[in-house]
Amino acid sequence: MSIPKTQYFEAQPAVASRPRTVRLRIGEMDLTLQTDRGVFGSKGVDLGTRVLLREAPPPPQEGDVLDLGCGYGPIAIVLAKLAPGARLWAVDVNERALELSRANAETAGASNVTVGTPDKVPDEIRFEAIYSNPPVRVGKAPLHSLLLEWLPRLKPAGAAYLVVQRNLGSDSLARWLAEEGFAVSRLKSKKGYRVLEVKAGS
Numbered sequence: 001m002s003i004p005k006t007q008y009f010e011a012q013p014a015v016a017s018r019p020r021t022v023r024l025r026i027g028e029m030d031l032t033l034q035t036d037r038g039v040f041g042s043k044g045v046d047l048g049t050r051v052l053l054r055e056a057p058p059p060p061q062e063g064d065v066l067d068l069g070c071g072y073g074p075i076a077i078v079l080a081k082l083a084p085g086a087r088l089w090a091v092d093v094n095e096r097a098l099e100l101s102r103a104n105a106e107t108a109g110a111s112n113v114t115v116g117t118p119d120k121v122p123d124e125i126r127f128e129a130i131y132s133n134p135p136v137r138v139g140k141a142p143l144h145s146l147l148l149e150w151l152p153r154l155k156p157a158g159a160a161y162l163v164v165q166r167n168l169g170s171d172s173l174a175r176w177l178a179e180e181g182f183a184v185s186r187l188k189s190k191k192g193y194r195v196l197e198v199k200a201g202s
Ligand SMILES: C[S@@+](CC[C@H](N)C(=O)[O-])C[C@H]1O[C@@H](n2cnc3c(N)ncnc32)[C@H](O)[C@@H]1O
Pocket: 008, 009, 010, 040, 041, 045, 046, 049, 068, 069, 070, 071, 072, 073, 074, 075, 091, 092, 093, 094, 097, 118, 133, 134, 135, 136, 138, 146
C-alpha cells in the first residue's frame, strides 16, 4: 500500500483533514489553537516556534509586522495580542493553514491580524519587524529567494527574527545572509535552535 506523501508547504495538502486543537502557553497567554493534518506543527506548537516567541524581543507596538510562513498562526496571534496597536500580516502558501490562521485569530480576539497569501500584502508596505519560523524544508534556493523577497521590505531601522534548527543549517543560513550584505547576529541558542536577528547592512 502506498502512503500518500504531503508537504506542509503545499497549497492544497493531499492528506485528508483531521482537525484537532493544540495549546500554547506563552507568559500570561494561554491559547487553544485549531490545527489539522497537512499543516506544519499539527501535533503541537513547534519547539522552534516556542523558542522564537520566548526569546525574540517583543514586537513593536505600532506599524506593520510580518509573520512569514504563518502556518495555523501561533506567531502572528501571540504577537498581535502583545501589540494590539500593530498590524500583523500572516502569510502562507498553504490554504488549509490560512483558514486555520483566520479561525484562530478570530477565536483569540486578535482582530489586528490580516491573513492571506503573500500576494495579498500591498507592495508599498514596509515592516517594522519580521518574525518567522521559515520553511527550511522547501530547499536552500527557494528559501534564499523567499528571504531575499521579504527582508528588503524591512524599514531601515527594522529587524527580522528567524528561528532555525541548528541541524537544519542555521549557521550556514546566517553566513549566507551576511554574504548578502545583511547584519546578522545570533541572538539566542536554545534547545538546538538559533534565533537570528537580521538587519539591513550598513
Ligand atoms: C516551519 S513552518 C512555520 C509555521 C508557523 N509559523 C509555526 O510556527 O507553526 C513554515 C511555513 O512557511 C510556509 N511557506 C512555505 N513556502 C512559503 C512561501 N513561499 N511564502 C510564505 N510561506 C511559505 C509553509 O507552508 C509553512 O506553513
